[in-house]
Amino acid sequence: MAVVHNQDDAIELAQETFIRAYENLSKFESRSSFSTWLYRIAANLAIDFWRREGRHVVLHGEDADNEISRLPTTSGDSFKEVSRSELSARLKQALEELTPEHRAVILLREVEGMSYDEISDVLQCPRGTVMSRLHYARTHLRTILKDVAGS
Amino acid sequence: MAECGEISMMLGAFEDSELEPNEMQEVAFHLARCESCTSILADYSTLGRDLRSIAAEPALAGFSSAVIARVDRLPQPVLTRIERFIRRQLDSVSVGSGIAWGGAVAAAAVVTIILMTPYAQQFANRATPPTVIAKADANAAPAANQVATANEPTMADNDSHADISRLESENHSVAVWSEPRRDTTVIWLPDQP
Numbered sequence: 001m002a003v004v005h006n007q008d009d010a011i012e013l014a015q016e017t018f019i020r021a022y023e024n025l026s027k028f029e030s031r032s033s034f035s036t037w038l039y040r041i042a043a044n045l046a047i048d049f050w051r052r053e054g055r056h057v058v059l060h061g062e063d064a065d066n067e068i069s070r071l072p073t074t075s076g077d078s079f080k081e082v083s084r085s086e087l088s089a090r091l092k093q094a095l096e097e098l099t100p101e102h103r104a105v106i107l108l109r110e111v112e113g114m115s116y117d118e119i120s121d122v123l124q125c126p127r128g129t130v131m132s133r134l135h136y137a138r139t140h141l142r143t144i145l146k147d148v149a150g151s
Numbered sequence: 152m153a154e155c156g157e158i159s160m161m162l163g164a165f166e167d168s169e170l171e172p173n174e175m176q177e178v179a180f181h182l183a184r185c186e187s188c189t190s191i192l193a194d195y196s197t198l199g200r201d202l203r204s205i206a207a208e209p210a211l212a213g214f215s216s217a218v219i220a221r222v223d224r225l226p227q228p229v230l231t232r233i234e235r236f237i238r239r240q241l242d243s244v245s246v247g248s249g250i251a252w253g254g255a256v257a258a259a260a261v262v263t264i265i266l267m268t269p270y271a272q273q274f275a276n277r278a279t280p281p282t283v284i285a286k287a288d289a290n291a292a293p294a295a296n297q298v299a300t301a302n303e304p305t306m307a308d309n310d311s312h313a314d315i316s317r318l319e320s321e322n323h324s325v326a327v328w329s330e331p332r333r334d335t336t337v338i339w340l341p342d343q344p
Contacts, residue, residue: 007210011211014214015214015217015218018218019218019221019225022222022225023225087201087205088204091201091202091205106202107206109199110198110199110202110203111202111203111206115169116167116169131163131164131169134167135164138163138195138198141198142194142195142198146194
Protein backbone atom coordinates (compact mmCIF):
# COMPACT_ATOMS: atom_id res chain seq x y z
CA MET A 1 0.00 0.00 0.00
CA ALA A 2 2.90 2.27 0.63
CA VAL A 3 3.96 2.13 -3.01
CA VAL A 4 1.76 4.79 -4.50
CA HIS A 5 3.05 8.00 -5.92
CA ASN A 6 1.31 10.27 -3.49
CA GLN A 7 1.61 9.70 0.23
CA ASP A 8 -1.75 11.38 0.77
CA ASP A 9 -3.26 8.77 -1.53
CA ALA A 10 -1.63 6.03 0.52
CA ILE A 11 -2.98 7.40 3.78
CA GLU A 12 -6.41 7.93 2.26
CA LEU A 13 -6.44 4.30 1.09
CA ALA A 14 -5.32 3.05 4.50
CA GLN A 15 -8.05 5.06 6.24
CA GLU A 16 -10.63 3.83 3.78
CA THR A 17 -9.51 0.27 4.51
CA PHE A 18 -10.36 0.63 8.20
CA ILE A 19 -13.64 2.42 7.44
CA ARG A 20 -14.71 -0.43 5.13
CA ALA A 21 -13.68 -2.96 7.75
CA TYR A 22 -15.74 -1.15 10.37
CA GLU A 23 -18.77 -0.97 8.11
CA ASN A 24 -18.56 -4.63 7.11
CA LEU A 25 -17.43 -6.19 10.35
CA SER A 26 -20.65 -8.18 10.59
CA LYS A 27 -19.78 -9.84 7.28
CA PHE A 28 -16.47 -11.17 8.58
CA GLU A 29 -17.02 -14.92 8.85
CA SER A 30 -13.69 -16.04 10.32
CA ARG A 31 -13.00 -18.25 7.30
CA SER A 32 -9.66 -16.54 7.09
CA SER A 33 -7.67 -14.62 9.66
CA PHE A 34 -8.73 -11.07 10.42
CA SER A 35 -5.47 -9.70 9.05
CA THR A 36 -6.03 -11.55 5.77
CA TRP A 37 -9.53 -10.09 5.58
CA LEU A 38 -8.12 -6.63 6.23
CA TYR A 39 -5.45 -7.12 3.58
CA ARG A 40 -8.14 -8.25 1.14
CA ILE A 41 -10.04 -5.00 1.65
CA ALA A 42 -6.84 -2.99 1.27
CA ALA A 43 -5.77 -4.86 -1.86
CA ASN A 44 -9.16 -4.46 -3.49
CA LEU A 45 -9.17 -0.76 -2.69
CA ALA A 46 -5.67 -0.37 -4.09
CA ILE A 47 -6.47 -2.26 -7.27
CA ASP A 48 -9.60 -0.17 -7.76
CA PHE A 49 -7.58 2.96 -7.12
CA TRP A 50 -4.92 1.99 -9.66
CA ARG A 51 -7.57 1.16 -12.23
CA ARG A 52 -9.39 4.42 -11.61
CA GLU A 53 -6.24 6.48 -11.78
CA GLY A 54 -5.04 4.65 -14.87
CA ARG A 55 -1.53 5.78 -14.27
CA HIS A 56 0.31 3.85 -16.90
CA VAL A 57 3.11 6.26 -17.48
CA VAL A 58 4.76 5.59 -20.80
CA LEU A 59 7.34 8.02 -21.98
CA HIS A 60 7.87 8.67 -25.65
CA GLY A 61 10.23 10.66 -27.79
CA GLU A 62 12.02 13.54 -26.08
CA ASP A 63 10.58 12.81 -22.67
CA ALA A 64 11.89 9.27 -22.83
CA ASP A 65 15.29 10.44 -24.00
CA ASN A 66 15.47 12.97 -21.16
CA GLU A 67 14.52 10.38 -18.62
CA ILE A 68 17.09 7.94 -19.92
CA SER A 69 19.80 10.59 -20.08
CA ARG A 70 19.40 11.20 -16.35
CA LEU A 71 20.37 7.65 -15.59
CA PRO A 72 23.98 6.61 -15.02
CA THR A 73 25.68 5.52 -18.18
CA THR A 74 28.06 3.14 -16.47
CA SER A 75 27.72 -0.22 -18.06
CA GLY A 76 27.59 -3.17 -15.74
CA ASP A 77 25.50 -5.97 -14.42
CA SER A 78 21.82 -5.37 -13.94
CA PHE A 79 20.62 -2.13 -12.36
CA LYS A 80 22.88 -2.18 -9.33
CA GLU A 81 24.74 0.96 -10.38
CA VAL A 82 21.67 3.09 -10.64
CA SER A 83 21.62 5.69 -7.90
CA ARG A 84 19.16 5.40 -5.06
CA SER A 85 16.78 8.19 -5.98
CA GLU A 86 16.86 7.31 -9.63
CA LEU A 87 16.21 3.70 -8.83
CA SER A 88 13.28 4.63 -6.64
CA ALA A 89 11.73 6.78 -9.33
CA ARG A 90 12.33 4.18 -12.01
CA LEU A 91 10.99 1.36 -9.89
CA LYS A 92 7.80 3.25 -9.14
CA GLN A 93 7.40 4.02 -12.78
CA ALA A 94 8.05 0.41 -13.71
CA LEU A 95 5.46 -0.71 -11.16
CA GLU A 96 2.91 1.55 -12.76
CA GLU A 97 3.43 -0.17 -16.05
CA LEU A 98 2.18 -3.39 -14.50
CA THR A 99 -1.49 -4.17 -14.37
CA PRO A 100 -3.08 -3.63 -10.92
CA GLU A 101 -3.31 -7.39 -10.36
CA HIS A 102 0.38 -7.98 -11.13
CA ARG A 103 1.37 -4.98 -9.03
CA ALA A 104 -0.66 -6.24 -6.10
CA VAL A 105 0.95 -9.67 -6.25
CA ILE A 106 4.54 -8.45 -6.39
CA LEU A 107 3.99 -5.94 -3.58
CA LEU A 108 2.22 -8.41 -1.32
CA ARG A 109 5.11 -10.82 -1.82
CA GLU A 110 8.13 -8.54 -1.72
CA VAL A 111 6.97 -5.73 0.55
CA GLU A 112 4.49 -7.47 2.83
CA GLY A 113 6.38 -10.76 2.80
CA MET A 114 3.29 -12.91 2.33
CA SER A 115 3.44 -16.55 1.30
CA TYR A 116 1.80 -17.68 -1.91
CA ASP A 117 -1.09 -19.20 0.03
CA GLU A 118 -1.68 -15.96 1.91
CA ILE A 119 -1.63 -13.97 -1.32
CA SER A 120 -4.05 -16.49 -2.77
CA ASP A 121 -6.39 -15.88 0.19
CA VAL A 122 -6.11 -12.12 -0.01
CA LEU A 123 -6.65 -11.84 -3.74
CA GLN A 124 -9.03 -14.79 -3.85
CA CYS A 125 -7.33 -16.44 -6.77
CA PRO A 126 -5.65 -19.86 -7.19
CA ARG A 127 -2.10 -20.39 -6.02
CA GLY A 128 -1.05 -21.16 -9.59
CA THR A 129 -2.33 -17.76 -10.67
CA VAL A 130 -0.27 -16.15 -7.92
CA MET A 131 2.84 -17.94 -9.20
CA SER A 132 2.29 -17.00 -12.83
CA ARG A 133 1.51 -13.37 -11.99
CA LEU A 134 4.61 -13.15 -9.85
CA HIS A 135 6.73 -14.62 -12.60
CA TYR A 136 5.35 -12.17 -15.11
CA ALA A 137 5.77 -9.18 -12.76
CA ARG A 138 9.36 -10.06 -11.91
CA THR A 139 10.31 -10.71 -15.49
CA HIS A 140 8.70 -7.48 -16.63
CA LEU A 141 10.29 -5.35 -13.90
CA ARG A 142 13.68 -6.92 -14.48
CA THR A 143 13.45 -6.33 -18.21
CA ILE A 144 12.49 -2.68 -17.79
CA LEU A 145 15.20 -2.00 -15.26
CA LYS A 146 17.80 -3.92 -17.22
CA ASP A 147 16.98 -1.98 -20.36
CA VAL A 148 17.26 1.34 -18.51
CA ALA A 149 20.54 0.41 -16.88
CA GLY A 150 21.86 -0.94 -20.16
CA SER A 151 20.97 2.25 -21.99
CA MET B 152 19.69 -31.22 -17.25
CA ALA B 153 16.55 -29.13 -17.46
CA GLU B 154 16.36 -26.34 -20.00
CA CYS B 155 16.78 -22.71 -18.92
CA GLY B 156 13.30 -21.84 -20.17
CA GLU B 157 11.74 -24.41 -17.89
CA ILE B 158 13.88 -23.45 -14.92
CA SER B 159 13.33 -19.72 -15.35
CA MET B 160 9.63 -20.24 -14.73
CA MET B 161 10.52 -21.58 -11.29
CA LEU B 162 13.25 -19.14 -10.31
CA GLY B 163 10.95 -16.73 -8.53
CA ALA B 164 9.29 -19.49 -6.55
CA PHE B 165 12.76 -20.89 -5.81
CA GLU B 166 13.78 -17.49 -4.44
CA ASP B 167 10.61 -17.51 -2.30
CA SER B 168 11.15 -21.13 -1.16
CA GLU B 169 7.67 -21.98 -2.44
CA LEU B 170 8.60 -24.99 -4.61
CA GLU B 171 8.19 -28.64 -3.75
CA PRO B 172 11.35 -30.27 -2.35
CA ASN B 173 12.10 -32.16 -5.55
CA GLU B 174 11.67 -28.94 -7.60
CA MET B 175 13.95 -27.07 -5.23
CA GLN B 176 16.61 -29.71 -5.81
CA GLU B 177 16.13 -29.57 -9.55
CA VAL B 178 16.53 -25.78 -9.70
CA ALA B 179 19.51 -25.84 -7.35
CA PHE B 180 21.16 -28.47 -9.53
CA HIS B 181 20.59 -26.33 -12.63
CA LEU B 182 21.86 -23.14 -10.99
CA ALA B 183 25.10 -24.82 -10.05
CA ARG B 184 25.85 -25.13 -13.76
CA CYS B 185 24.07 -22.13 -15.35
CA GLU B 186 25.43 -18.60 -14.98
CA SER B 187 22.55 -17.05 -16.89
CA CYS B 188 19.87 -18.35 -14.54
CA THR B 189 22.06 -17.52 -11.55
CA SER B 190 22.22 -13.94 -12.80
CA ILE B 191 18.43 -13.79 -13.17
CA LEU B 192 18.01 -15.12 -9.65
CA ALA B 193 20.38 -12.47 -8.33
CA ASP B 194 18.35 -9.79 -10.12
CA TYR B 195 15.14 -11.08 -8.54
CA SER B 196 16.79 -10.88 -5.16
CA THR B 197 17.96 -7.33 -5.81
CA LEU B 198 14.56 -6.38 -7.14
CA GLY B 199 12.84 -7.57 -3.97
CA ARG B 200 15.29 -5.68 -1.79
CA ASP B 201 14.84 -2.50 -3.82
CA LEU B 202 11.07 -2.74 -3.72
CA ARG B 203 11.20 -3.01 0.07
CA SER B 204 13.54 -0.05 0.25
CA ILE B 205 11.24 2.30 -1.69
CA ALA B 206 8.13 1.21 0.18
CA ALA B 207 8.73 3.61 3.06
CA GLU B 208 6.03 3.62 5.68
CA PRO B 209 3.88 6.73 5.41
CA ALA B 210 3.81 9.08 8.37
CA LEU B 211 0.95 7.85 10.51
CA ALA B 212 0.75 10.66 13.06
CA GLY B 213 -2.91 11.28 13.79
CA PHE B 214 -3.96 8.34 11.66
CA SER B 215 -6.07 6.68 14.38
CA SER B 216 -7.88 9.87 15.31
CA ALA B 217 -8.60 10.57 11.65
CA VAL B 218 -10.11 7.11 11.20
CA ILE B 219 -12.19 7.45 14.38
CA ALA B 220 -13.42 10.87 13.24
CA ARG B 221 -14.52 9.39 9.93
CA VAL B 222 -16.25 6.51 11.70
CA ASP B 223 -18.10 9.01 13.89
CA ARG B 224 -19.43 10.73 10.79
CA LEU B 225 -20.88 7.51 9.43
CA PRO B 226 -24.65 6.99 9.81
CA GLN B 227 -25.07 4.86 12.90
CA PRO B 228 -27.56 2.00 13.39
CA VAL B 229 -30.41 2.68 15.86
CA LEU B 230 -29.02 0.35 18.53
CA THR B 231 -25.64 2.01 18.36
CA ARG B 232 -27.25 5.42 18.70
CA ILE B 233 -29.19 4.29 21.79
CA GLU B 234 -26.07 2.82 23.31
CA ARG B 235 -24.14 6.01 22.72
CA PHE B 236 -26.95 8.10 24.21
CA ILE B 237 -26.91 6.03 27.40
CA ARG B 238 -23.15 6.23 27.57
CA ARG B 239 -23.26 10.00 27.19
CA GLN B 240 -25.79 10.27 29.99
CA LEU B 241 -23.62 8.19 32.26
CA ASP B 242 -20.56 10.19 31.33
CA SER B 243 -22.36 13.46 32.06
CA VAL B 244 -22.78 12.55 35.72
CA SER B 245 -20.02 14.37 37.56
CA VAL B 246 -17.62 12.56 39.82
CA GLY B 247 -18.91 14.29 43.01
CA SER B 248 -22.53 13.48 42.42
CA GLY B 249 -21.52 10.00 41.40
CA ILE B 250 -19.90 9.47 44.78
CA ALA B 251 -23.02 10.86 46.51
CA TRP B 252 -25.25 8.50 44.55
CA GLY B 253 -22.97 5.62 45.34
CA GLY B 254 -22.93 6.45 49.04
CA ALA B 255 -26.69 6.69 49.21
CA VAL B 256 -27.14 3.37 47.50
CA ALA B 257 -24.58 1.73 49.78
CA ALA B 258 -26.28 3.15 52.90
CA ALA B 259 -29.67 1.91 51.76
CA ALA B 260 -28.21 -1.51 51.14
CA VAL B 261 -26.67 -1.65 54.61
CA VAL B 262 -29.92 -0.62 56.31
CA THR B 263 -31.87 -3.20 54.35
CA ILE B 264 -29.44 -5.93 55.24
CA ILE B 265 -29.53 -5.06 58.94
CA LEU B 266 -33.30 -5.03 59.05
CA MET B 267 -33.49 -8.37 57.33
CA THR B 268 -31.08 -10.17 59.66
CA PRO B 269 -31.90 -12.02 62.92
CA TYR B 270 -29.73 -9.50 64.74
CA ALA B 271 -32.10 -6.76 63.81
CA GLN B 272 -35.07 -8.80 64.95
CA GLN B 273 -33.35 -9.59 68.23
CA PHE B 274 -32.70 -5.91 68.72
CA ALA B 275 -36.35 -5.16 68.12
CA ASN B 276 -37.48 -7.82 70.58
CA ARG B 277 -35.33 -6.36 73.34
CA ALA B 278 -37.33 -3.21 73.19
CA THR B 279 -40.53 -5.02 74.14
CA PRO B 280 -41.34 -6.34 77.65
CA PRO B 281 -40.56 -9.97 78.33
CA THR B 282 -43.29 -12.23 77.33
CA VAL B 283 -45.11 -14.03 80.09
CA ILE B 284 -45.60 -17.48 78.84
CA ALA B 285 -47.43 -18.80 81.89
CA LYS B 286 -49.50 -17.50 84.67
CA ALA B 287 -49.21 -18.47 88.29
CA ASP B 288 -52.44 -20.10 88.43
CA ALA B 289 -52.75 -23.11 90.66
CA ASN B 290 -54.80 -24.81 88.09
CA ALA B 291 -52.37 -23.97 85.36
CA ALA B 292 -49.33 -25.13 87.22
CA PRO B 293 -49.28 -28.63 85.76
CA ALA B 294 -49.39 -27.21 82.26
CA ALA B 295 -46.64 -24.74 82.98
CA ASN B 296 -44.58 -27.55 84.24
CA GLN B 297 -44.07 -28.52 80.63
CA VAL B 298 -42.32 -25.24 79.89
CA ALA B 299 -39.61 -25.24 82.50
CA THR B 300 -38.21 -27.57 85.09
CA ALA B 301 -36.62 -27.15 88.49
CA ASN B 302 -33.19 -27.70 87.01
CA GLU B 303 -33.18 -24.30 85.31
CA PRO B 304 -33.02 -21.73 88.15
CA THR B 305 -29.25 -21.65 87.75
CA MET B 306 -29.80 -19.30 84.86
CA ALA B 307 -31.33 -16.77 87.17
CA ASP B 308 -28.57 -17.31 89.73
CA ASN B 309 -26.00 -16.29 87.19
CA ASP B 310 -27.89 -13.27 86.02
CA SER B 311 -27.73 -10.39 88.42
CA HIS B 312 -30.38 -8.55 86.45
CA ALA B 313 -32.89 -11.34 86.66
CA ASP B 314 -36.26 -9.84 87.34
CA ILE B 315 -37.83 -12.20 89.78
CA SER B 316 -41.39 -11.70 90.59
CA ARG B 317 -43.89 -13.78 92.37
CA LEU B 318 -47.21 -14.02 90.87
CA GLU B 319 -50.37 -13.02 92.50
CA SER B 320 -51.20 -16.43 93.59
CA GLU B 321 -51.77 -18.11 96.87
CA ASN B 322 -49.45 -20.78 95.77
CA HIS B 323 -46.08 -19.25 96.64
CA SER B 324 -44.20 -22.19 95.38
CA VAL B 325 -44.59 -20.89 91.83
CA ALA B 326 -42.17 -18.26 90.57
CA VAL B 327 -41.82 -16.55 87.28
CA TRP B 328 -38.90 -14.38 86.31
CA SER B 329 -37.58 -12.90 83.17
CA GLU B 330 -34.05 -12.54 82.01
CA PRO B 331 -33.88 -9.63 79.60
CA ARG B 332 -30.32 -10.41 78.55
CA ARG B 333 -31.31 -13.85 77.37
CA ASP B 334 -34.71 -12.72 76.28
CA THR B 335 -36.17 -15.55 78.28
CA THR B 336 -38.98 -15.94 80.74
CA VAL B 337 -38.64 -18.85 83.16
CA ILE B 338 -41.35 -20.46 85.19
CA TRP B 339 -40.15 -22.33 88.21
CA LEU B 340 -42.31 -25.01 89.76
CA PRO B 341 -40.88 -27.05 92.62
CA ASP B 342 -41.58 -30.69 92.73
CA GLN B 343 -45.02 -31.35 93.99
CA PRO B 344 -45.25 -33.46 97.16
